[in-house]
Amino acid sequence: METYNIYLVEDEANLSQVLKAYMEKEGWNITIFADGDAAVEAVEGKPHLWVLDIMLPGTDGYQVLKAIKEKEDTPVIFISARDQDLDRVLGLEMGSDDYLSKPFLPQELIIRAKKLLNRVYGTSSSEVQKIDLNAYSIDPIGRTILDTEADNEAVDLTTKEMDLMLLLSAEVGKAFSRERIIEHVWGENYFGSERAVDDVVRRVRKKMPRIHLETLYGYGYRILSS
Template identity: 75%
Template sequence: MTTAYTIYLVEDEENLSGVLKPYMEKEGWEVTVFDNGTEALEAKEDPPHLWVLDIMLPGTDGYQILKEIRSSKKGEVPVIFISARDQDLDRVLGLEMGSDDYLAKPFLPQELIIRAKKLLSRIYGESQTETRRTEVNNYYIDPEARTVTDAENNDTHIELTTKEMDLILLLTEEVGKALSREDIIEHVWGENYFGSERAVDDVVRRVRKKMPRIHLETLYGYGYRVLPS
């Protein structure tokens, strides 16, 4: 399981912080949002595992906050800068002042998650960010990152749609367990889905095409199961 890291997100754009906070909390992280630099500085003596710090802030800007963080007793906490200003200038200044990474707005929330995971892993050790992975027929399935890689093809990342990923995660939670089409519909599409059960067959067909070594068995008149290697 992922360690319950504490994250301080310093961002005055409420819409952006409202999107980023749930994404980070899905990783099991404890996220505190500050919408101005003054309040963020008041918390620096009780530091998080990671700061995600906007540069342009009301009151005290991100550069000053970074300077204060680095001069404090616990100043080695990693920092990711985010900014919508001159990307090259902010990146260079931020790195010179001691930031560990930089993201230019606009960016995808998942990009922040990936960079944060890599940074936390590097700073605090691989063992603390170790996630539970399932291996089936040399496919490695990571339920937290929602990724599938092919170990027989140089760890190539297999692109799956949301429904394809939901299906493979469900069927590999307990390899060998049979699931009815009704069970799959409920877990993947939701209990309010009113479409045809043939949608399950279509997603299964696409998964088989993308993951040809997966032993995804059809149980005629019932449903599907993934068989062990």
């Protein structure tokens, strides 16, 4: 069982305790914040996942999300009892990875969290091997990429940049559509533009200039071995 550190930001004390109990049954370490100000101060803690309510005393959930994403691309599940469509779209556009509308069953949060954690932090299967590709050593389990031509210096990628690289490098030469990339990197509930894929690809190319990341115009992308 994988141990994850999860920050839960929820001002309803009863709900936060119920959710905490369910998540602790999964072996996760849960830290509760009852208002947005305390959550912003805790951004430096860098948990594996934030579960973030939108309506909070003091700093609201949108501002907390902004503070999180400015520091690091840590995955976030937004929860809200307000206008569902508006909150969902705004949250996803600002960088949240999933959305739950109140009321919801605690087990639904567990299912969403497990899926997101697995997607972001990878599988524990021992069969997954490191990939050597164009002067880069890619470790899917450790989610690290080393530049072997620069004394094994680590390539600093955001969560979504890493997700993209792990997807494409797992099947070198295979073409992936933008729709498939969005489903893998942003999740099935993403409502933004497909141009988000192009932005991530552009950043990866800048950070990994020796990678051969080919554009398939009108379709998507693929990585070639040389």
